[in-house]
């Protein structure tokens with residue numbers, strides 16, 4: 647979701663590069679099955695990781711962020727209560743995925 651800042655960069659510069667930047671933000675706050683259709687917009691988003699990290703680090707309770715619904719994010723947070731810095735964790739995972 648293109649709202650808020652990012653612990654990746656300390657600012658919200660990633661938000662302007664989101665695939666949803668020209669979309670109606672209300673579309674990301676739908677409920678139920680509609681959320682899965684909205685998530686498709688995140689699939690090829692160049693700032694998906696930053697967006698998801700921002701939502702997890704800030705415990706954003708509503709909407710689709712980084713390709714995950716609020717229910718999916720809550721489940722992830724419950725399963726990993728020890729993670730205090732999702733931005734750092736996801737950045738490391740991203741670097742490892744590209745061989746860095």
Ligand code: SF4
Nearest residue numbers: 647664666688691697
């Ligand atoms: S990951 Fe999804 S919600 Fe986040 S900026 Fe990209 S398109 Fe928007």
